[in-house]
Amino acid sequence: MNIALFGGTGRVGRAFLKTALEENRHVRMLARDPQQVEAHAQIIEGNARELASIEKTLTGCGAVVSCLGTDGNDTLTVAVPLIISAMKKEGIKRIITIGTAGILQARTSPDLYRFQSGESRRTLTRAANEHLNAYLSLKESGLEWTVVCPTYLPDGQLTKEFRVAEDFLPEDGKQISAEDTGYFAYKVLAEDLYVKKRVGIAY
Template structure:
């Protein structure tokens, strides 16, 4: 499989990248600084900006699937890049896109009809990042693409435990945290086993 990867130098993206390469996949990654990643025969690096359509298209030209682990970084990078990714998928006939979201955009158990970040379940006073993630969810919902949003709760580096719970559109009950390693591993599983099509999926211990 050839994967177009965005966010390869972030925490989840780095772990995902290592696993994908170990499993023999080809990866083309868009990065701002190519020196942050070690060379690998199956890895192609494109230096550019995820907010630029042409850079997204160049990264995805040979791809079978798009994986995005970009964060908001208190900017509109997430929504700007998702708009371009959707357009590129439609142009290049790439049907599958998997992205890392946040537990805040899962459905609220306590206030049906609301997302968690906008309900009594949220303890955050600042909602910009969750709102950006929600916008990407709504963008994907409006497409015919085969998408999945992996939505972890609190995300320490932690350890690779391999024992976690997942639930479509909801955060597993009493879920408090999930490590970067297990999030990346589950994302790889979602991608390779084609799980949770057109769904958000919550993950927590």
């Protein structure tokens, strides 16, 4: 199965790409600047905010992985609905995206998202709202989606040892490396795990 990858130049995206290529997967990756990509993926030059670029990336693929971040703007709000539209046109059902632990449910107030509760230490909510918009678009899409939701992402190493929980952050979860997050996203895709679920990941 060929994989369409968005956001592959970020830390989590690079980790996902490394794992996918080590598993001998063929990856078609959209990049604004192909010179940033060192891995042996098939690079499509373009922008995730443009439908034509997304459609070109999806050609011949059986699944989509989006590691797009907020980039300080509305990239997710714009790109995710375009990806969903292009997937439906191409007949692709499976998509894995990287979210944030802020859009998981709060353990102390399960009717709230973590970023709306006292569980989140972040005072700025713009990025969380962007991730929430993406999640809600996926939830209403009819696609087979999974949103991987890491907590604090410091630089780290691949350990392949972490905890996960559906729709919540693992209890007392404080951090997770980009390397383990990317690895887990690949595992979710390869093993078809957590369909139509958000999944929190932390050490």
